[in-house]
Amino acid sequence: MTWLTWRQYRAQFAVGTAILAALCLLLVLTGLQLVSQYHTIITECASSTGNGQNGVNCSTGGGLFAGGPTVGFVSLILLATPVLAGLFLGAPMVAAEFEAGTTQFAWMQGITRARWLAVKAGWLLLAAAAWGGVLAALTTWWASPTNAEHGSEFYPGRFDVLYLVPVAYAVLAMALGICAGALIRRTVPAMAVTLGGFIAARVAVTLWLRPHYLSAVTVTRNLTAQFQPTGSYWLISQGERNPAGQLMPAPANQPVAFGVPISSLPKACGGLASPTGGVTASCRAALTGFRSFVTYQPASRFWTFQGIETGVFVVLAAILLTVTAVVLIRRDA
Amino acid sequence: MINFRIEGRSAVPPYLQIVQQVRQALRMGVLKVGDKLPTVREVVAATAVNPNTVLKAYRDLEREGLVQARAGHGTFVRNLPPGPPPGTHSRLGRSLARWVREAREAGLDDESIESLLRVTLQAAPEEEIA
Amino acid sequence: MTTVIQTRGLGKQFGRVTALSDCDVTVPEGRICALIGPNGAGKTTLLRLLSGLARPTEGEMSVLGSTPRQDPAFLAGVGFLAQEIPLYRRFTAEEHISIGAHLNRRWDPALVRDRLKSLNVPLDRAAGSLSGGQRAQLALTLTLAKKPRLVLLDEPVAALDPLARRHFLATMADAVADDGLTVVLSSHLVADMERVVDHLILLSASHVQLCGDIDALLAEHRVLVGPRKDTAAIARTHTIVQTVHTARQTTLLVRGNAPVIDPAWESSEVGLEEMVLAYMGQDAAPAISDLTSVGGET
Numbered sequence: 001m002t003w004l005t006w007r008q009y010r011a012q013f014a015v016g017t018a019i020l021a022a023l024c025l026l027l028v029l030t031g032l033q034l035v036s037q038y039h040t041i042i043t044e045c046a047s048s049t050g051n052g053q054n055g056v057n058c059s060t061g062g063g064l065f066a067g068g069p070t071v072g073f074v075s076l077i078l079l080a081t082p083v084l085a086g087l088f089l090g091a092p093m094v095a096a097e098f099e100a101g102t103t104q105f106a107w108m109q110g111i112t113r114a115r116w117l118a119v120k121a122g123w124l125l126l127a128a129a130a131w132g133g134v135l136a137a138l139t140t141w142w143a144s145p146t147n148a149e150h151g152s153e154f155y156p157g158r159f160d161v162l163y164l165v166p167v168a169y170a171v172l173a174m175a176l177g178i179c180a181g182a183l184i185r186r187t188v189p190a191m192a193v194t195l196g197g198f199i200a201a202r203v204a205v206t207l208w209l210r211p212h213y214l215s216a217v218t219v220t221r222n223l224t225a226q227f228q229p230t231g232s233y234w235l236i237s238q239g240e241r242n243p244a245g246q247l248m249p250a251p252a253n254q255p256v257a258f259g260v261p262i263s264s265l266p267k268a269c270g271g272l273a274s275p276t277g278g279v280t281a282s283c284r285a286a287l288t289g290f291r292s293f294v295t296y297q298p299a300s301r302f303w304t305f306q307g308i309e310t311g312v313f314v315v316l317a318a319i320l321l322t323v324t325a326v327v328l329i330r331r332d333a
Numbered sequence: 334m335i336n337f338r339i340e341g342r343s344a345v346p347p348y349l350q351i352v353q354q355v356r357q358a359l360r361m362g363v364l365k366v367g368d369k370l371p372t373v374r375e376v377v378a379a380t381a382v383n384p385n386t387v388l389k390a391y392r393d394l395e396r397e398g399l400v401q402a403r404a405g406h407g408t409f410v411r412n413l414p415p416g417p418p419p420g421t422h423s424r425l426g427r428s429l430a431r432w433v434r435e436a437r438e439a440g441l442d443d444e445s446i447e448s449l450l451r452v453t454l455q456a457a458p459e460e461e462i463a
Numbered sequence: 464m465t466t467v468i469q470t471r472g473l474g475k476q477f478g479r480v481t482a483l484s485d486c487d488v489t490v491p492e493g494r495i496c497a498l499i500g501p502n503g504a505g506k507t508t509l510l511r512l513l514s515g516l517a518r519p520t521e522g523e524m525s526v527l528g529s530t531p532r533q534d535p536a537f538l539a540g541v542g543f544l545a546q547e548i549p550l551y552r553r554f555t556a557e558e559h560i561s562i563g564a565h566l567n568r569r570w571d572p573a574l575v576r577d578r579l580k581s582l583n584v585p586l587d588r589a590a591g592s593l594s595g596g597q598r599a600q601l602a603l604t605l606t607l608a609k610k611p612r613l614v615l616l617d618e619p620v621a622a623l624d625p626l627a628r629r630h631f632l633a634t635m636a637d638a639v640a641d642d643g644l645t646v647v648l649s650s651h652l653v654a655d656m657e658r659v660v661d662h663l664i665l666l667s668a669s670h671v672q673l674c675g676d677i678d679a680l681l682a683e684h685r686v687l688v689g690p691r692k693d694t695a696a697i698a699r700t701h702t703i704v705q706t707v708h709t710a711r712q713t714t715l716l717v718r719g720n721a722p723v724i725d726p727a728w729e730s731s732e733v734g735l736e737e738m739v740l741a742y743m744g745q746d747a748a749p750a751i752s753d754l755t756s757v758g759g760e761t
Contacts, residue, residue, distance in 0.1 A: 003565045004562055004565060007554070007561075008551075038533065100549065100552065101545060101549035102550070103549075104543065104547075104549050105545075105549040105551075106566075107516065107533075108514060108516070108538060108541070108606075109538065109562075109563065109566035109567055110535050110538050110539050110566050110609065111535065111538070111566050111607070112533040112535065112538070114533070131494065206476065245688045329533065332511070332513075332516065332517035333516035333517065339658055341654065373640050377633065377637050377639075377640050378495040378633050378636075379633070380633075380658070381633040381658065382636065382638060382658045382659055383639075383658070383659050383660065383661050384640035385493075386658070387640075387659075400637060
């Protein structure tokens with residue numbers, strides 16, 4: 001059965017390896033670029049806080065480096081890659097055999113459907129994990145300069161392509177593909193369901209589940225004593241409240257102090273509007289009762305979150321595979 | 334070696350066709366005493382008939398005493414069917430050809446000849462009884 | 464004699480559609496059994512139930528001594544060839560042989576190679592590029608190569624030319640002669656198979672109309688022809704399968720062993736095709752204009 005699986009997927013394996021190699025090449029080339037830019041910034045800006053030599057702007061961490069289109073483009077690709085294996089290998093695994101009628105051939109040979117599914121799906125899931133794992137490892141290396149510079153490891157979009165979770169995503173996509181193919185029995189609709197299901201799962205987990213894996217930490221301080229969490233934390237929300245507890249509006253093209261439009265502050269702090277004005281004692285007194293808060297996930301929880309998210313997707317994959325097995329074995333061939 | 338032909342649309346069932354063809358072959362001298370009949374598998378491969386059909390035919394021939402099955406070796410011709418010596422057929426065949434020529438010259442077509450032959454065959458036993 | 468297939472009350476429903484209903488079937492070992500019926504009668508469904516590819520919704524069945532199930536021992540004993548002749552289009556005959564060798568406990572690759580070579584079927588061309596007859600031979604020999612005890616074939620010769628048909632049936636009959644195999648093959652044509660089958664299952668309108676040894680069944684059936692008359696007397700001693708009345712003549716196809724005493728009836732033997740058509744046409748309307756009634760009695 002392993003032999004048959006290999007024979008059937010030989011061509012796809014070659015294509016997949018080629019695509020993986022291309023992606024790795026892309027990551028390596030852009031990654032090396034990022035590494036050299038990072039080293040330039042480190043050396044140029046080590047001693048100064050203003051502009052270093054060669055026009056590098058140290059205060060913003062270097063324009064090209066921060067939000068370069070390459071980084072954005074590659075990040076988009078990396079978000080999409082986990083689903084590819086599930087889409088092109090998982091969905092057709094059972095569906096294409098139903099469409100060709102070869103299930104009636106394969107399932108009348110001397111192996112049970114359970115074993116057929118177990119061996120085929122097993123190898124495909126392993127391939128998906130390898131696909132996800134190689135890309136995750138290379139991406140982690142690729143992302144390390146920007147992570148170091150901006151502390152963005154924990155942020156959605158960055159969290160999703162590092163370390164463990166891409167492996168789990170790829171495995172889920174494969175399980176989804178196999179399940180859709182087994183239930184729908186037609187390749188193209190199964191692929192559509194796989195893609196749609198994967199996107200839905202990723203969006204739902206990132207937006208609604210991940211922020212709540214562990215209760216976020218909220219730190220409230222006086223408006224004047226702004227608090228900034230350390231390390232690569234994940235900012236969930238932040239804001240300012242007046243003594244009545246109401247949220248104060250976010251600035252929009254107005255002069256701002258402590259993150260709040262000066263016009264919203266008590267009169268005593270009106271002096272902050274002038275370029276030379278500082279915080280007077282009366283202003284400080286008027287500001288008691290004004291609070292700023294930061295709701296965030298601490299950097300120390302990064303690995304816990306990676307683990308929980310991996311677990312969520314692996315459990316989902318397991319459920320889908322169980323459904324697949326039950327349906328495949330019990331339904332008419 | 335005898336080559337069986339099974340006619341699908343005939344009124345004669347396949348196993349009987351085999352029996353008849355063996356008897357005919359023996360009469361014509363195509364099969365001689367001691368010859369080996371084709372194996373069941375050979376007949377099946379050539380004619381796509383049911384193996385049981387061939388077995389039935391060979392069993393009937395064995396019961397008639399014409400052939401004998403030797404375990405592990407095959408089925409062999411044992412006796413000729415009762416009747417005139419082999420040469421008789423060719424002699425009668427030649428005189429039949431002469432008669433047919435005569436009938437055609439008299440104006441009979443093939444269908445009339447066949448009809449006449451059938452009537453004669455049916456009448457013959459009655460004549461013998463009488 | 465061992466019974467290879469035995470079913471009782473077997474039925475299969477798809478939603479509200481009844482494909483098979485109340486089927487009692489018996490097939491002894493070593494038979495080549497024809498499963499005949501019009502299109503849509505349920506032949507494919509019955510074969511899929513017997514092979515274990517589908518599950519019945521009612522009734523019970525025993526195939527090779529047990530209920531069909533996904534179990535290597537059962538799968539090794541039963542071969543199934545679907546109507547579409549499913550093969551892996553990209554794989555060659557040799558590769559199919561390897562697949563079989565990997566997936567089956569008993570496997571006779573020489574059977575496949577020798578047979579295909581003798582029929583000039585190339586072993587190294589992709590299955591998708593072989594002709595219909597060649598693919599049918601490849602699929603059949605692959606089914607036989609695992610040395611099953613029962614082979615189920617779904618309309619295997621319908622799409623084949625006469626020569627390919629002959630080769631297919633010869634290969635099949637040869638395997639029966641060699642191995643004591645039992646075969647059930649379905650068809651909606653009788654003429655092709657008449658010389659090779661010795662057992663019959665007749666399906667019509669999702670029910671089993673006839674099941675048994677062909678010679679025995681033919682011996683039980685007769686065609687009675689007589690002047691147009693009432694058939695009540697005959698109905699008392701025989702089962703009337705089909706009645707055709709013309710203005711002056713009545714033709715009956717009857718089943719029964721009792722002698723026909725009434726001298727007005729001329730009795731003759733029935734051929735397989737005629738008998739099958741009579742059972743299949745029981746509910747069909749006649750096409751001939753001077754018939755006044757068909758089916759059952761007047």
